[in-house]
Amino acid sequence: MLKTIIKEAWISIASYKLRTFLTMLGILIGVAAVVMMVSAGQAVQLHITKSFSSMGSNRIFISPAELVTGGVRGARGLPSVTIEDVKALKNLKGVKTASYEGRSAVQVVYGSRNYGTSVYGTNPDILVVNNSEIEDGVMFTEKDVKSARPYAVIGQTMVNELFGLQNPIGKTIRLKGQPFKVIGTIKEQGDGLFGNDMDNFIYIPYTTLRQRLAGSERPKYVDMAYVVAESEDQIEAVSKRIEYLLRSRHRLKEGVKNDFQIRPMTDFINKVRNVGFILSTLLAVIASISLIVGSIGIMNMMLVSVTERTREIGTRKALGAPNNWIMMQFLAESILISFIGSFIGMIFGVIISQLAGSVLGFEVPISVWSVIVSVSVAVVVGVISGLMPALKAMRLNPIEALRYQ
Amino acid sequence: MSDSPVIEVKHLYKTYFMEGGNSQLVLKDINFTIKEGEFVAIMGPSGSGKSTLMNILGCLDLPTQGHYVLDNQDIETKDDKELALIRGKKIGFVFQNFNLMMKRTIADNVSLPLIYQRVEEKERYKRALQMLKKVGLLGYQKRPPSQISGGMQQRVAIARALVNNPAIIFADEPTGNLDSKTSNEIMDLFTELNKQGITIVLVTHEDDVANYATRMIKISDGYKVYDGLRKDYSKEKETRC
Numbered sequence: 001m002l003k004t005i006i007k008e009a010w011i012s013i014a015s016y017k018l019r020t021f022l023t024m025l026g027i028l029i030g031v032a033a034v035v036m037m038v039s040a041g042q043a044v045q046l047h048i049t050k051s052f053s054s055m056g057s058n059r060i061f062i063s064p065a066e067l068v069t070g071g072v073r074g075a076r077g078l079p080s081v082t083i084e085d086v087k088a089l090k091n092l093k094g095v096k097t098a099s100y101e102g103r104s105a106v107q108v109v110y111g112s113r114n115y116g117t118s119v120y121g122t123n124p125d126i127l128v129v130n131n132s133e134i135e136d137g138v139m140f141t142e143k144d145v146k147s148a149r150p151y152a153v154i155g156q157t158m159v160n161e162l163f164g165l166q167n168p169i170g171k172t173i174r175l176k177g178q179p180f181k182v183i184g185t186i187k188e189q190g191d192g193l194f195g196n197d198m199d200n201f202i203y204i205p206y207t208t209l210r211q212r213l214a215g216s217e218r219p220k221y222v223d224m225a226y227v228v229a230e231s232e233d234q235i236e237a238v239s240k241r242i243e244y245l246l247r248s249r250h251r252l253k254e255g256v257k258n259d260f261q262i263r264p265m266t267d268f269i270n271k272v273r274n275v276g277f278i279l280s281t282l283l284a285v286i287a288s289i290s291l292i293v294g295s296i297g298i299m300n301m302m303l304v305s306v307t308e309r310t311r312e313i314g315t316r317k318a319l320g321a322p323n324n325w326i327m328m329q330f331l332a333e334s335i336l337i338s339f340i341g342s343f344i345g346m347i348f349g350v351i352i353s354q355l356a357g358s359v360l361g362f363e364v365p366i367s368v369w370s371v372i373v374s375v376s377v378a379v380v381v382g383v384i385s386g387l388m389p390a391l392k393a394m395r396l397n398p399i400e401a402l403r404y405q
Numbered sequence: 406m407s408d409s410p411v412i413e414v415k416h417l418y419k420t421y422f423m424e425g426g427n428s429q430l431v432l433k434d435i436n437f438t439i440k441e442g443e444f445v446a447i448m449g450p451s452g453s454g455k456s457t458l459m460n461i462l463g464c465l466d467l468p469t470q471g472h473y474v475l476d477n478q479d480i481e482t483k484d485d486k487e488l489a490l491i492r493g494k495k496i497g498f499v500f501q502n503f504n505l506m507m508k509r510t511i512a513d514n515v516s517l518p519l520i521y522q523r524v525e526e527k528e529r530y531k532r533a534l535q536m537l538k539k540v541g542l543l544g545y546q547k548r549p550p551s552q553i554s555g556g557m558q559q560r561v562a563i564a565r566a567l568v569n570n571p572a573i574i575f576a577d578e579p580t581g582n583l584d585s586k587t588s589n590e591i592m593d594l595f596t597e598l599n600k601q602g603i604t605i606v607l608v609t610h611e612d613d614v615a616n617y618a619t620r621m622i623k624i625s626d627g628y629k630v631y632d633g634l635r636k637d638y639s640k641e642k643e644t645r646c
Contacts, residue, residue: 001523004520004523004526008520011508011509011513015508015509311504312504312506314504315498315500315504315506316517316521317465317489317492318463318465318492318498318500318504319492319493319498319517319518319521319565320489320490320492320493320494320496320518320521320522320569321489321493321520321521322485322486322489322490322521323485323486323489324486325521398465399460399465399466402465402500402504
């Protein structure tokens with residue numbers, strides 16, 4: 001029976017090709033829009049997650065506590081973590097390595113060229129923390145840090161902007177008028193999460209930074225410390241150990257707030273994932289407005305169709321069609337229209353989002369969600385928009401329907 | 406012709422209830438039986454109630470009062486679903502304006518009633534061809550009805566009425582939309598089918614058409630005023646019976 005009904009419905013909608021196609025178009029565009037929007041949201045999520053992961057998802061950031069008592073939220077407090085703290089952190093259980101940095105924004109000069117960049121005073125462990133590798137030359141050593149040598153290890157943007165085709169190794173650059181010898185370069189890291197240039201930096205020994213570029217009254221205090229956990233699932237345990245260690249080293253009594261804050265990378269990732277999810281949902285909700293419009297189109301078309309085919313309905317009833325059969329046939333027609341419309345819409349949505357992804361250089365995931373959403377939307381929209389016309393057809397009095405001109 | 410009644414109508418009344426509480430008595434105390442193999446013309450001027458009687462006989466409507474037995478089934482106790490089933494199994498309809506589906510093939514039109522009997526597609530097609538052969542239209546099965554003449558379209562409708570092997574065929578002004586030559590052809594076809602044993606009830610207001618029937622029932626003002634052989638009918642013999 002079901003097969004016959006579907007076949008009858010198919011023949012019916014196929015005999016009004018243009019009308020069926022135009023009606024279908026509403027649902028098609030709606031589903032395509034939903035699929036594209038969901039894909040866009042997921043692509044952003046994926047992109048962000050990947051960017052974070054490439055930076056190392058098992059990193060933990062330790063910075064001075066935020067000044068939350070008045071003032072600008074997010075403003076940092078005084079440096080509270082020392083190089084000695086970091087050395088102690090490095091020996092904690094579950095910790096792969098730890099590093100630290102002090103920062104200064106400078107104009108770097110080489111010959112007649114100059115370029116704005118960030119200088120990080122740090123130690124050799126920063127390479128592990130940032131997942132960076134030496135491209136050419138060498139990284140400065142712990143010994144170089146101790147003796148505050150004027151060595152610089154530079155990112156690829158520095159190489160390109162300052163040296164062009166020249167080999168930078170052994171050349172001398174100037175930071176705030178101070179000469180630094182380039183001893184190594186770091187492999188390209190690509191664009192960051194927000195399109196920022198991840199290769200525009202210079203590493204110098206921390207001590208050198210403090211002595212020559214950014215003097216401090218408390219030179220032993222770092223702007224930011226990094227801990228790398230041995231694995232992502234140890235992050236929580238390691239974070240707790242860090243807190244315990246730092247509190248005891250800073251001699252914080254019970255009840256006193258931390259003078260530092262610990263933020264695992266996974267926190268960022270989860271936050272961003274949430275934002276991505278909300279974004280996807282929001283986009284999908286907006287896109288589904290077009291689905292509503294599409295389903296109104298189907299309902300409208302089906303109502304016209306029922307009126308137009310009143311005599312046919314009367315004839316079918318006279319020839320023995322039970323009421324529920326008539327209802328099922330019209331319901332099947334609207335479900336078929338929305339099903340085919342959503343199926344094509346889904347294919348279009350996937351193709352367009354893949355094309356857009358490849359043009360814009362984003363990886364766009366094809367999600368099962370697209371399929372589930374479009375199929376369930378098809379059925380729901382078909383039933384909702386077909387129900388009223390189908391009931392109308394079912395309730396037609398055969399005598400009056402046969403008389404209908 | 407056997408003696409078993411296909412239709413038995415006893416004390417049949419039909420009242421239409423209008424909006425506002427008014428009611429109109431359309432059929433009053435109608436009694437008759439139609440036996441298997443009869444060819445009956447139901448006649449009457451417009452507004453006489455003959456269409457209402459036809460609708461009740463065709464199981465499209467229920468009487469307000471009285472008994473109607475079709476092929477040993479009490480009709481007045483049936484609900485919509487059972488009525489649809491009875492229409493599909495026991496009745497063949499032929500309409501004045503053919504009521505064919507113009508976008509479908511002739512074979513699809515003929516086999517339509519079989520869908521509701523849940524007959525398989527192949528069997529439906531086979532039966533449609535048999536019926537088309539009966540009405541002289543074999544070879545047209547794949548065309549749409551719009552490509553054939555009105556007379557042929559009515560033949561298709563007759564084939565459709567025959568396809569479920571019904572106990573009775575109701576033809577409501579079957580020649581109303583046809584010219585006289587084609588009308589005669591259609592009526593000849595009915596006569597031929599009747600000779601093969603098919604019971605036919607014809608509703609018409611045309612004397613020429615009614616002449617093909619053997620028996621005539623005349624309705625006037627909701628009453629049966631004549632029931633007898635068509636050839637014996639004369640205006641003077643009318644009486645509320």
